[in-house]
Amino acid sequence: EVQLVESGGVVVQPGGSLRLSCATSGFTFYDFAMHWVRQAPGKGLEWVSRISWNGVNTYYADSVKGRFTISRDNSKNSLYLQMNSLRAEDTALYYCAKDDGRSAGFHGHDAFDVWGQGTTVTVSS
């Protein structure tokens, strides 16, 4: 069974830092790009970041560019999100999600077929 389990969410002060982790199992992790998606309380989904299978290519939403860094460790089947200079508007449930591998020749362009349960980040003084 494919599983994604996020961890690391806590309450942090504005301006603080945090590192989220996503432990994966049940699939060949290094074969797939991965994403972080967040959902503020009572709000919709916001894509945050993507990393290619080998970690070489990374992409960010404008709202987090320059503050967040996505990374992965294929030897540990794990995905990470380093979050710096946190703001109140970063408060959200953070999901990791897996590419479905069905890019049909448009490499790197896949839907998200598996999601974790999420980890909650609260930025508050």
Next chain:
Amino acid sequence: DIVMTQSPDSLAVSLGERATINCKSSQSVLYSSNNKNYLAWYQQKPGQPPKLLIYWASTREFGVPDRFSGSGSGTDFTLTISSLQAEDVAVYYCQQYYSDSRTFGQGTKLEIK
């Protein structure tokens, strides 16, 4: 960024009736090299992560009931539930994965009338 706009924001439909949700993208998500639309639909029930229902605008994910269907091309898309069941109460999101910066619609809340 490609902006995704869903309509309506909320919808109440009687059990057994058809539900239709629309999604419009600010630019085409059709990849001309393979004639596929890079548009997905997700269902999110309270307290759960999103679940992939439809990819390439019209292909059902494995295990998704056939009452769910997707249609459209270019910039205009539709998710249809042919006969609403009680378990279909959820928020539905469209998402484009054509651009490197993925974007979601704002969501449509589907309820029972």
